[in-house]
Amino acid sequence: MTLESTKNIHKGIIKNVEKIAFNTYAIEFFSNLNRVFPGQFISIYCPNTVLRRPFSVMDFDENKNTLKIIFKLKGEGTDYLRNLKEGNNIDFLAPLGNGFNIKKQKALLVGAGVGIAPILFLRKVLNERNIENYFISGFKTEQEVIKGADKTFVGGSVLDEIENIIKENNIEIIYSCAPMIVLRKLSEIANRLSIPVQIALEKVMACSIGVCRGCIIKISKDNDIVNASVCKDGPVFLGSEVVWD
Numbered sequence: 001m002t003l004e005s006t007k008n009i010h011k012g013i014i015k016n017v018e019k020i021a022f023n024t025y026a027i028e029f030f031s032n033l034n035r036v037f038p039g040q041f042i043s044i045y046c047p048n049t050v051l052r053r054p055f056s057v058m059d060f061d062e063n064k065n066t067l068k069i070i071f072k073l074k075g076e077g078t079d080y081l082r083n084l085k086e087g088n089n090i091d092f093l094a095p096l097g098n099g100f101n102i103k104k105q106k107a108l109l110v111g112a113g114v115g116i117a118p119i120l121f122l123r124k125v126l127n128e129r130n131i132e133n134y135f136i137s138g139f140k141t142e143q144e145v146i147k148g149a150d151k152t153f154v155g156g157s158v159l160d161e162i163e164n165i166i167k168e169n170n171i172e173i174i175y176s177c178a179p180m181i182v183l184r185k186l187s188e189i190a191n192r193l194s195i196p197v198q199i200a201l202e203k204v205m206a207c208s209i210g211v212c213r214g215c216i217i218k219i220s221k222d223n224d225i226v227n228a229s230v231c232k233d234g235p236v237f238l239g240s241e242v243v244w245d
């Protein structure tokens with residue numbers, strides 16, 4: 001098969017599927033995507049499920065034409081993906097969503113669980129641009145740890161020492177992808193300390209392209225509360241604009 005693209009539908013060829021932690025896999029595949037930004041995602045066609053499945057981009061190499069995702073085994077879609085083999089085809093929509101708005105400010109990166117995926121990509125880009133950063137990650141168990149952070153919390157919360165870390169490292173901006181509850185608490189802390197925080201949200205998605213309105217959240221804009229779709233307007237939002245239920 002050749003690599004093809006029609007609008008944002010792409011065909012890729014699997015390079016490698018690897019188990020990297022408990023119930024966690026990484027897939028690398030060749031694609032002909034031109035550009036992807038950290039925080040953007042792709043939506044993969046899995047023949048055994050009706051709807052495509054969304055995954056954050058964990059790495060993109062424009063020289064080698066490769067894209068990488070990591071995922072936790074959940075149901076039928078991820079079971080299909082982990083059984084793919086080198087040379088198999090993959091069909092995906094990309095690039096989707098807005099991505100992080102990278103600023104030249106000393107950054108704290110916070111990734112929890114497989115939420116570490118877009119943060120690993122962001123870390124790479126910040127380092128390439130010589131933007132100072134400190135990266136913390138959190139996992140429920142030792143077996144689930146995915147390497148790459150400067151400091152990893154296992155068992156407790158990634159937020160346990162966050163205020164000290166922010167102060168000791170003179171942090172000016174925070175970027176995060178983690179479970180909703182962590183993002184909510186992180187946003188509260190950042191708002192209290194008057195530090196901007198950009199958070200990559202996850203919502204169960206049907207279309208992934210802004211059509212079905214199934215991934216709507218409320219955000220505050222210009223003194224008003226408005227609807228925003230996580231797949232098209234996000235998945236990255238300012239922690240200060242999200243209206244938490």
Ligand SMILES: Cc1cc2nc3c(=O)[nH]c(=O)nc-3n(C[C@H](O)[C@H](O)[C@H](O)COP(=O)(O)OP(=O)(O)OC[C@H]3O[C@@H](n4cnc5c(N)ncnc54)[C@H](O)[C@@H]3O)c2cc1C
Pocket residue numbers: 041049053054055056057069070071072073074075076077078079114115117118201202203204205235
């Ligand atoms: C923008 C975005 C980026 C994502 N990035 C990653 C990633 O990098 N790595 C990763 O492992 N997962 C990621 N997810 C979650 C991933 O899409 C789901 O785990 C996956 O769709 C489950 O598919 P499944 O068929 O294996 O499981 P299903 O049988 O569909 O579902 C199994 C369980 O997963 C839950 N689930 C299904 N879809 C989602 C979803 N979209 N978000 C959260 N939970 C869901 C279901 O409620 C159910 O409890 C992301 C989701 C979004 C919206």
Ligand code: FES
Pocket residue numbers: 204205206207208209210211212213214215216229230231232
């Ligand atoms: S998933 Fe359909 S609008 Fe977002």
